[in-house]
Amino acid sequence: MxxxxxxxxxxxxxxxxxxxxxxxDDQRHTAQELANRARLLISCPDQPGIVAAIAQFLYQRGANIVQMDQYSAPPDVGLFFTRVEFDLPSMLQRLPELERAFVPVADAFQMEWRLAPACVxxxxxxxxxxxxxxxxxxxxxxxxxxxxxxxxxxxxxxxxxxxxxxxxxxxxxxxxxxxxxxxxxxxxxxxxxxxxxxxxxxxxxxxxxxxxxxxxxxxxxxxxxxxxxxxxxxxxxxxxxxxxxxxxxxxxxxxxxxxxxxxxxxxxxxxxxxxxxxxxxxxxxxxxxxxxxxxxxxxxxxxxxxxxxxxxxxxxx
The missing domain is CATH 3.40.50.170 (Formyl transferase, N-terminal domain)
Structure with a gap:
């Protein structure tokens, strides 16, 4: 030592x-803007219905999608990637329940995924x-x-x-x-x-x-x-x-x-x-x-x- x-x-x-x-002051302003925001990042085999399933899941829980980016790799790769940013009231308190509820959706599409609170x-x-x-x-x-x-x-x-x-x-x-x-x-x-x-x-x-x-x-x-x-x-x-x-x-x-x-x-x-x-x-x-x-x-x-x-x-x- x-x-x-x-x-x-x-x-x-x-x-x-x-x-x-x-x-x-600038950091505090950023934190306030992001207080109810979360980000969902996903990669999975490309197939129909992925975007619809994600949107429906968030809609049913009262979330508002503010940005959604996606990329489908060429057929020889066959993978789908997306980043979804959304607002949800009391997001931090609801995050554990949201993660548990998303598991069946993720399993259905063989997703690798993570959910991150933007305000932390x-x-x-x-x-x-x-x-x-x-x-x-x-x-x-x-x-x-x-x-x-x-x-x-x-x-x-x-x-x-x-x-x-x-x-x-x-x-x-x-x-x-x-x-x-x-x-x-x-x-x-x-x-x-x-x-x-x-x-x-x-x-x-x-x-x-x-x-x-x-x-x-x-x-x-x-x-x-x-x-x-x-x-x-x-x-x-x-x-x-x-x-x-x-x-x-x-x-x-x-x-x-x-x-x-x-x-x-x-x-x-x-x-x-x-x-x-x-x-x-x-x-x-x-x-x-x-x-x-x-x-x-x-x-x-x-x-x-x-x-x-x-x-x-x-x-x-």
Whole structure:
């Protein structure tokens, strides 16, 4: 414990303080708007009657559908995906009964499904190293209510962001990661996260997570890679892009799996460059793309807009 320098230990008092921390005005407005809203995400074999069954089920319980997106995959895949957002009075109190009642419908259509209350923000942890541009974008959008989440903590292998993070009332934990002591560092990180977060955001956290770590949060770790994958996987993508003479640079937000930079892609974007651009130019331009792409991906995850099939995502943005 002594050679892992935590900024502070997690006490029951600190946990209670985080849970009771008041929303900003923007966050409170978002919570009020979503008070009776829920989201139903479904994937199942494609067949007639699915939409009708869902709509009839919700209608019978007095729900009002406010948005419905759907996608039928090609016949060789034969799958149907949908996201239904609806309002229902006293939704939180009625959610357990709603889940039980939906089971026969789900069984009839062989659905994989989940029902999520929109008014309960997902608990998030942000991991960051020295570069803070993605972290700052997330913090700003969180403050304005554009990212509706409970920001539980920021963890970093460097102390640089402490003042920025703690000034917002968010716990900051400095966990150095030495090559020879990486398992011990991950153990401390996992102890901090245990039972406290629903999603982990890697905001240019320049460390490779172990399979054990990834396995604790399947499809719940979002990474930003400073390249338009699958090009330039791994380290120093801007330097390799420069050597290759690319005319487009980009960034990719994806879920983390055991395979480096191979997880399901959530969002990508690009920026045009030319022969005049130096490596420093590519990095400067790329930082803007990275922070925008990561924030979009995080927002879509928080709003339950992503369904995963095999190693691909269906994003109802």
């Amino acid at each position: 002594s050679d892992i320098k935590l900024a502070q230990s997690v006490t029951s008092e600190q946990k209670a303080d985080r849970r009771s921390r008041p929303y900003s 923000p997902k608990r998030a942890a942000i991991f960051v190293s020295k570069e803070d541009h993605c972290l700052l974008e997330l913090l700003w959008q969180w403050q304005t209510g554009d990212l509706f989440m409970d920001l539980a903590m920021v963890i970093s292998n460097h102390p640089d962001a402490r003042e920025t993070v703690e000034s917002l009332g968010v716990p900051f934990y400095h966990v150095p990661v030495d090559r020879d002591r990486k398992p011990q560092a991950e153990a401390k990180q996992l102890a901090l996260l245990a039972g406290q977060v629903d999603v982990v955001i890697l905001a240019r956290y320049m460390q490779i997570l172990s399979p054990e770590f990834v396995g604790r949060f399947p499809n719940r770790i979002i990474n930003i890679h400073h390249s338009f994958l699958p090009a330039f996987v791994g380290r120093n993508p801007y330097g390799r892009a420069y050597n290759r003479g690319v005319k487009l640079i980009g960034a990719t937000a994806h879920y983390v799996t055991d395979e480096l930079d191979e997880g399901p892609i959530i969002e990508q974007d690009v920026h045009r460059v030319d022969h005049r651009a130096t490596v420093a130019d590519l990095k400067r331009i790329g930082r803007h793309v990275e922070r925008v792409v990561l924030a979009r991906a995080v927002k879509w995850h928080l709003e339950d807009r992503i369904l995963i099939h095999d190693n691909k995502t269906i994003v109802f943005a």
